[in-house]
Amino acid sequence: MVLIYIDQADQQIKKSSLEAISYGAALAKQLGVTAEGILLGTVTDDLASLGKYGLQKLHHVGDASLNHFDAKVFTQVLTDAAKATNASVLVFAHNLNGKAIAPAVAVKLHAGIVTGANSLPDTSNGFTVTKTVFSGKAFAEINIDTPIKVISINQNCFGVHMHEGATSVEALSIAIPAASIKVTATHKVDGEIPLTEANIVVSGGRGLKGPENWGIIEDLAKVLGAATACSRPVSDSDWRPHHEHVGQTGVQVAPNLYIAVGISGAIQHLAGVNRSKTIVVINKDPEAPFFKAADYGIVGDAFEVLPALTAAIQKSKA
Amino acid sequence: MKLLVCISKTPDTTSKIAFTEGNTKFDENGVQWIINPYDEWYALVRAIEMKEQDPSVTIHLVTVGEADAEPIIRKALALGGDEAIRINIQSNDSFVVASQIAAIAKEGAYDLILTGKETIDYNSACIGSMLAGLLDMPFVSLANHMVLNGNTASVKREIEGGEETCEVALPAIVSCQKGMAEQRIPNMRGIMAARTKPLKVVEPIVVQATTSIKTYDLPPAKSGVKLVAADNVDELVRLLKEEAKAF
Structure with missing residues (x-):
């Protein structure tokens, strides 16, 4: 059975988990087994409707104390849940929480793990998963050599796929260990779309000359419903906050559209x-190396092109 | 207070990535090796800052690698840290690497274990989490700020769309990312001192690998950029909508 970890924040299932369900459902079909989910805590989403992403059964540990993420507690609960449900493959989204717990769950289950998978495994001769390595400069095909397998999938690489069907929801009783951390403050940036969850990202570099010129980036992002980002020199000069820095040592993104x-x-x-x-x-x-990695390009002055582009997109959406 | 900082050797960020032996081995020809930036700039430097504030802090560094990892661990010692341990095994399997570090960590009874958020070669982000699983310790991942407060640490970690601050009782494991500390350059005094700091080589424990790399591939080259004239943004919008289906 393929067991998919369904991650939530603020009692809402994350978009990256819907993608993980789609991936897990396709993998279960490939292996001829059922696609089941595990959800910790309480959410406001309609659980039965998770069937439309291909989930057949949901094991729900609906204890409200699990609404706050705690890596040690979640690791233990998921390990016990995987054993209780006899899972043979575990699927996580390679998001912030998935990164924190998937490897720990894997060692507790004596399972091999590949994090950041890009596609469904090749199960014709073994269980071979392709992942990005060297920060996107190459791929590796890695075989998981253990009976139980754990995969976390890169965001936006598989997509959310819709199916017919409903999910049967079953309460799962697991002993919940004592909390290992205490959250003392939460700070959310209002109205901003989280970079790693964004479908479209508009990113600015030194060519914008200064933080006072970011309005044209924000305007374009706004009409596209996009998140804003920046290059390292920009965040190093404190023109923009560090969490917007996209790159090898900053945030890695994989949106549908990236505008640099x-x-x-x-x-x-x-x-x-x-x-x-x-x-x-x-x-x-015109000699900027970025053009070699781009699908579309405009050689021109950002201060002229961007307002025109923003207006053209607005017009096309009207 | 005893800190253990995990150090990994990675190719320089500007390295050209290529493979040999029928795409089964990373081509090390001409590659410059560095301390994994997340281990160095964030985990190690934060540990050094803590020691500067409180001289009773002891910092041990650990790396898993063969003799060719020694220049990297010496460089880390030049930045700071009291002594280093090299576990004499080369492995691409995160479980093997984490098991070696866990064995050292158990023996050393550390209060705090720091890792970078991931290495820039395999990008697996596994070691901190695996150590937490193997040692049954609290784990705070993707931290960008940390202060010690007696037997607890106050740590800020990234969450979707923001950050949260949490208190964690020690011993604990923290994986570090940007914001945790400012990058430093080793000075001559540090480089001289590093030559005489203890560097212990220990033999690995026997563990079975859980994964094996079959092949590597390079990404297919982009088919070439389509340039649109600067005064024709409508055409770009049309291409993005109709051809790329980007929005």
């Missing part, structure tokens, strides 16, 4: 964005 404005495209920046489906580069330097 005034960013030359150093190899370290490319490593953070090269899994994007479509890349648009706007730069006044």
Whole structure:
């Protein structure tokens, strides 16, 4: 059986988990087994409707104390749940919480793990998973050699797929260990779309000349419903906050559309964005290396091109 | 207070990535090796800052690798840290690597174990979490700020769309990312001192690998950029909508 970990925040199931369900359902079909989910805590979503992503059964540990993420507690509960349900493959989203617990659950289950998988495993001769390595500069095909297997999948690489069907929900009783952390403050940036969850990202570099010019980036992001990001020199100069820094040593993103404005495209920046489906580069330097990694490009002055592009998109959406 | 900082050797960020032996081995030809940036800039430097604030803090460094990892661990010692341990095994399997570090960690009874958020070569982000599983310790991942407060640490970690601050009782494991500390460059005094700091080589424990790398591939080259004239943004919008189906 394929057991999919369904991650929640603020009592809502995360988009990355819907993708994990779609992936787990396709994998279960490939292996000829059932696709089942495990949810910790209470959520406001309609659980039976998770069937439309391909989930056949949901094991629900509906204890409200699990609404706050705690890596040690979640590791133990998921390990016990995997044993109780006899899971042979566990699927996680390679999101912030998945990164924290999937490897720990794997060692507790004596399972091999591949994190950041890009596609369904090849099960014709073994169990071989392809993942991105060297920060997006290469792929590795890795075989998991243990009876139980754990996979976490890269966000936006598989997509959310719709099916017919409903999920049967079953309460699962698992002893919950004492909390190992105490959350003392939560700070959310209002109204901003989280970078790693965004479908579209608009990113600015040194070509914008200063933080006072970010309005044109924000305007474009707004009409597209996009998140904003920046290159490393920009966050290092404190033009923009560090959490917007996209690149090898910052946030790695894989949106459907990445629009880079005034960013030359150093190899370290490319490593953070090269899994994007479509890349648009706007730069006044026709020699900017970013054009070699782009799908579409405009050689021109950002201060003229961006307002025009924003207006054109607004017009096309009207 | 005893800290253990996990150090990994990775190719420099500008390295050209290539493979040999029928795409089964990373081509080390001409590759410059560095301390994994997340281990160095964030985990190690934060540990050094803690020792500067409280001289009773002891910092041990650990790396899993063969003799070719020694320049890297010496470089880490030049930045700071009291002594280093090299576990003499080369492995691409995260479980094998984490098991070696866990064995050292058990013996050393550390209060705090720091890792980078991931290495820039295999990007697995596994070691901190696996150590937490193997040692049954609290784990705070993707931390960008940490202060010690007696027997607890106050740690800020990234969450979707923001961050949260939590208190964790020691011993604990924390994986570090940008924001945790400012990058430093080793000075001559540090480099000289590192030569005489203890570097212990220990033999690995026997563990079975759980995964095996079959092959590597390079990503297919982009088919080439389609340039649109700067005064024709409507055409770009059309291409993005109709061809790329981007929105």
